[in-house]
Amino acid sequence: xxxxxxxxxxxxxxxxxxxxxxxxxxxxxxxxxxxxxxxxxxxxxxxxxxxxxxxxxxxxxxxxxxxxxxxxxxxxxxxxxxxxxxxxxxxxxxxxxxxxxxxxxxxxxxxxxxxxxxxxxxxxxxxxxxxxxxxxxxxxxxxxxxxxxxxxxxxxxxxxxxxxxxxxxxxxxxxxxxxxxxxxxxxxxxxxxxxxxxxxxxxxxxxxxxxxxxxxxxxxxxxxxxxxxxxxxxxxxxxxxxx
Amino acid sequence: xxxxxxxxxxxxxxxxxxxxxxxxxxxxxxxxxxxxxxxxxxxxxxxxxxxxxxxxxxxxxxxxxxxxxxxxxxxxxxxxxxxxxxxxxxxxxxxxxxxxxxxxxxxxxxxxxxxxxxxxxxxxxxxxxxxxxxxxxxxxxxxxxxxxxxxxxxxxxxxxxxxxxxxxxxxxxxxxxxxxxxxxxxxxxxxxxxxxxxxxxxxxxxxxxxxxxxxxxxxxxxxxxxxxxxxxxxxxxxxxxxxxxxxxxxxxxxxxxxxxxxxxxxxxxxxxxxxxxxxxxxxxxxxxxxxxxxxxxxxxxxxxxxxxxxxxxxxxxxxxxxxxxxxxxxxxxxxxxxxxx
Numbered sequence: 001x002x003x004x005x006x007x008x009x010x011x012x013x014x015x016x017x018x019x020x021x022x023x024x025x026x027x028x029x030x031x032x033x034x035x036x037x038x039x040x041x042x043x044x045x046x047x048x049x050x051x052x053x054x055x056x057x058x059x060x061x062x063x064x065x066x067x068x069x070x071x072x073x074x075x076x077x078x079x080x081x082x083x084x085x086x087x088x089x090x091x092x093x094x095x096x097x098x099x100x101x102x103x104x105x106x107x108x109x110x111x112x113x114x115x116x117x118x119x120x121x122x123x124x125x126x127x128x129x130x131x132x133x134x135x136x137x138x139x140x141x142x143x144x145x146x147x148x149x150x151x152x153x154x155x156x157x158x159x160x161x162x163x164x165x166x167x168x169x170x171x172x173x174x175x176x177x178x179x180x181x182x183x184x185x186x187x188x189x190x191x192x193x194x195x196x197x198x199x200x201x202x203x204x205x206x207x208x209x210x211x212x213x214x215x216x217x218x219x220x221x222x223x224x225x226x227x228x229x230x231x232x233x234x235x236x237x238x239x240x241x242x243x
Numbered sequence: 244x245x246x247x248x249x250x251x252x253x254x255x256x257x258x259x260x261x262x263x264x265x266x267x268x269x270x271x272x273x274x275x276x277x278x279x280x281x282x283x284x285x286x287x288x289x290x291x292x293x294x295x296x297x298x299x300x301x302x303x304x305x306x307x308x309x310x311x312x313x314x315x316x317x318x319x320x321x322x323x324x325x326x327x328x329x330x331x332x333x334x335x336x337x338x339x340x341x342x343x344x345x346x347x348x349x350x351x352x353x354x355x356x357x358x359x360x361x362x363x364x365x366x367x368x369x370x371x372x373x374x375x376x377x378x379x380x381x382x383x384x385x386x387x388x389x390x391x392x393x394x395x396x397x398x399x400x401x402x403x404x405x406x407x408x409x410x411x412x413x414x415x416x417x418x419x420x421x422x423x424x425x426x427x428x429x430x431x432x433x434x435x436x437x438x439x440x441x442x443x444x445x446x447x448x449x450x451x452x453x454x455x456x457x458x459x460x461x462x463x464x465x466x467x468x469x470x471x472x473x474x475x476x477x478x479x480x481x482x483x484x485x486x487x488x489x490x491x492x493x494x495x496x497x498x499x500x501x502x503x504x505x506x507x508x509x510x511x512x513x514x515x516x517x518x519x520x521x522x523x524x525x526x527x528x529x530x531x532x533x534x535x536x537x538x539x540x541x542x543x544x545x546x547x548x549x550x551x552x553x554x555x556x557x558x559x560x561x562x563x564x565x566x567x568x569x570x571x572x573x574x575x576x577x578x579x580x581x582x583x584x
Binding site for chain 1: 423
């Protein structure tokens with residue numbers, strides 16, 4: 001069916017003696033919303049950092065958009081949103097947006113257009129001239145997302161995008177994800193919230209650095225005879241599977 | 244293009260942070276003004292002890308600008324000298340006055356000697372040439388405001404640029420914006436260059452204001468060209484900036500950055516010529532030539548005190564730029580921790 005967007009081949013990562021990722025194999029297709037689900041410390045952040053070019057595996061390789069990471073040319077086609085908001089609080093939202101879009105080479109009319117588009121998508125248009133330090137937590141999260149979207153990336157990598165955000169806002173953010181996904185953007189999202197996992201096309205369950213299961217939410221539930229993803233996770237987590 | 248974006252962002256942040264901007268400019272002005280007032284203030288009235296000076300001689304002296312104590316023997320005078328009750332004493336050895344100074348403070352030394360010289364010169368002309376001066380501490384070579392002013396000017400630029408650049412880079416790391424920058428196609432050398440240009444502009448403005456203030460308001464000696472002065476300070480600020488960013492990679496927060504001041508910044512002051520370099524113990528003297536402030540202080544003094552030009556200062560400027568280049572390369576290598584390419 002679809003082309004491969006990301007291919008993780010036998011990736012292992014050590015930090016000293018501590019093993020963070022163990023022999024991960026995973027293919028993510030173009031145009032899907034892929035969720036990485038697992039408790040904190042499972043290795044989700046390390047894995048998505050490697051996919052964004054911010055980290056490298058100890059062994060194995062990550063192929064993203066047809067090339068082995070890290071590559072500057074591929075980094076240009078990825079939008080990455082980290083767990084922390086990573087904004088310049090002493091600047092206004094607009095100045096933050098201007099700064100990051102210049103880094104991606106946007107300028108002139110195109111730059112103005114994109115800023116308007118992304119701010120509309122995250123519903124912050126009327127707050128564009130405010131200082132970021134005056135933003136609420138949820139607004140910062142959305143601005144952070146807007147920045148990741150500025151250069152119209154083909155692949156969006158989001159690390160816990162809705163952590164600490166209320167259900168109404170979370171729904172708004174997910175609406176934005178669906179909208180982008182419809183336009184063809186592949187989205188990889190990490191989460192430890194089970195109900196959020198249900199919204200993904202496919203899921204990868206992670207625990208202690210291993211990928212313990214991959215499949216659509218319904219497949220995972222069916223396979224384990226569970227009513228919820230949470231139960232399914234417990235079933236998979238119970239037996240020690242190498243892959 | 245990307246470097247320009249980074250430069251503009253840094254300038255915007257600094258302009259918005261009014262307090263830091265104020266500290267950059269007004270703190271050095273305040274300290275330099277205080278030093279100026281302390282060292283070039285009202286003339287000091289020396290406290291001088293006389294031992295066995297004939298009455299006839301004393302009667303002819305103008306004693307209005309000094310406090311005179313008479314002693315019967317040298318021992319009593321020495322006890323008072325040790326206790327800093329007097330600044331110095333005079334004895335007559337076979338008709339020729341010998342001067343013995345406490346000597347720990349150059350300002351006091353100067354004032355005491357000046358008084359003695361002018362007073363005795365008015366009595367007997369032959370005496371002015373060969374006054375014998377001995378010191379309890381220190382020596383007559385110790386400097387004045389004009390002499391160490393250039394060093395202080397360099398020091399303040401170095402100190403503030405070091406701290407502000409280091410802290411803003413730490414903030415960049417702890418808030419995650421550095422990671423975010425590296426998740427864009429921004430190259431590592433572009434980050435370092437953007438910082439150098441952004442802070443270079445700020446330092447240029449800062450040092451122009453401070454230098455102009457010390458020279459034109461505080462009337463510090465300025466023999467050479469203002470342009471060379473700025474050139475030296477700019478080179479020094481590049482060094483401070485790149486070193487600050489480099490050191491910040493060894494600190495996890497702002498407080499740890501501040502802890503580097505006694506280790507990195509303060510020792511440089513000792514080897515920059517505030518204290519006589521020739522008197523430093525041999526086993527320590529190698530430190531001077533590896534500290535940036537040593538070269539900057541020498542060049543600043545060449546321009547401000549000795550009025551020298553390009554030929555005398557270009558070596559020092561080259562060394563400073565060499566330091567900056569070295570630190571920049573180390574910074575780019577240090578950033579590999581965050582992204583391999």
